[in-house]
Amino acid sequence: MERRILLVVEGDGDVLAIPLLTRKILHDNKIYDVRIESPAHKRHDIAHLKGRSWCNFDRYLQTAYGWGCPVMWTIDCDDGCALTVAREFSERAVTIGIRQPLAFAFWVREFESLFLADSKAAKSVLGCEFKNLPIEPEQKRGVKEFISSCLPAGRRYSETIEQEKIVSKLDLSVLRNTSRSFRHFEKALLWLVAQKGPCLYPLMQERK
Structure with missing residues (x-):
């Protein structure tokens, strides 16, 4: 049976890019029987989700539940600690x-x-050289501006045009060595597709 x-x-940009990344991860792990529902749900940033005393998040989660399948929620963490914020969202989900099956995996910054963690992929699409790459790519704030x-x-990075193209070139073996956010996303995804009943990804097992 198809999952x-x-x-x-x-x-x-995420609406197309993250499903592509998800499919790459599943196929790289020899998982071919998972259908990614389309389109992905675009639900904006952390500030919006917490707005109106979490009412926005509550409503979106209930809508996601209506699809009757496991849910992976992934957004930028900006300036906070991705693991701490994911735990905060998990606690809110428990109150609802x-x-x-439900998992939260937020991107550091x-x-x-990811495009700095595997700069070769980004360069192959953008046709440019990255100057002064940060030693810790995930600690770089304003990555879109840095790429631009x-x-x-006269040219600027466009997530709606170039994000999916770069994702298609990403080397997952490189990301596993260079991006903690990617490792967390992959781990949460593989956990999620293995679940059959109501459950929440156990973030307490993640290292801070």
């Missing part, structure tokens, strides 16, 4: 109730930090 998952993401600064004058 299904629903992705909840932040922005326009866990109706099906920005999803585009490396492009020829």
